[in-house]
Amino acid sequence: MASLGHVAVGAAAARLWCEPADSWRTRLLAVVAFAGLALAPDLDVVAFALRIPYGDPFGHRGASHALLTALVLGAAVGGRTWFGKSRRRTMLFAAAVLASHGLLDTLTDGGLGVALFWPFDTTRYFAPVRPIPVAPIGAGMLSARGLYVLMVELIAFAPFWLLALWPQRRRA
Numbered sequence: 001m002a003s004l005g006h007v008a009v010g011a012a013a014a015r016l017w018c019e020p021a022d023s024w025r026t027r028l029l030a031v032v033a034f035a036g037l038a039l040a041p042d043l044d045v046v047a048f049a050l051r052i053p054y055g056d057p058f059g060h061r062g063a064s065h066a067l068l069t070a071l072v073l074g075a076a077v078g079g080r081t082w083f084g085k086s087r088r089r090t091m092l093f094a095a096a097v098l099a100s101h102g103l104l105d106t107l108t109d110g111g112l113g114v115a116l117f118w119p120f121d122t123t124r125y126f127a128p129v130r131p132i133p134v135a136p137i138g139a140g141m142l143s144a145r146g147l148y149v150l151m152v153e154l155i156a157f158a159p160f161w162l163l164a165l166w167p168q169r170r171r172a
């Protein structure tokens with residue numbers, strides 16, 4: 001999956017995490033932070049440069065995409081208070097956003113599956129239905145195929161974009 005769908009989920013989560021009284025600065029930082037968390041598991045593409053095979057537990061879509069990793073990193077992010085929000089709230093949102101990445105990747109139609117249950121089970125999983133076209137990796141995104149994937153994600157994730165961008169109603 002390309003980055004757009006993940007960013008949409010992160011931005012929508014930021015919207016829900018914020019409260020009506022939050023400043024635009026807090027909102028903006030929340031969007032950047034949650035979009036970053038939503039994308040973070042794909043930092044594992046560095047594995048290709050390190051010559052770690054795709055199918056290795058530490059290869060792309062391996063340990064970094066596991067649900068347990070999402071839980072541990074989510075707990076770490078929520079280990080301190082951010083913008084006065086309860087730690088439990090931040091922990092829950094961060095873990096959910098991180099977990100959403102691996103789960104969404106199982107919906108893509110190419111590459112290897114996701115090691116959702118690492119380290120207990122290193123099987124790579126796909127969802128029974130896989131409607132999202134897989135993105136070309138790296139510079140391959142700058143191609144007709146890359147553009148097609150971005151368009152599909154823009155449309156498929158419309159509900160998340162709407163939730164993230166819907167104008168905030170001012171409280172009287």
Ligand SMILES: [Zn+2]
Nearest residue numbers: 041042101105
């Ligand atoms: Zn991924």
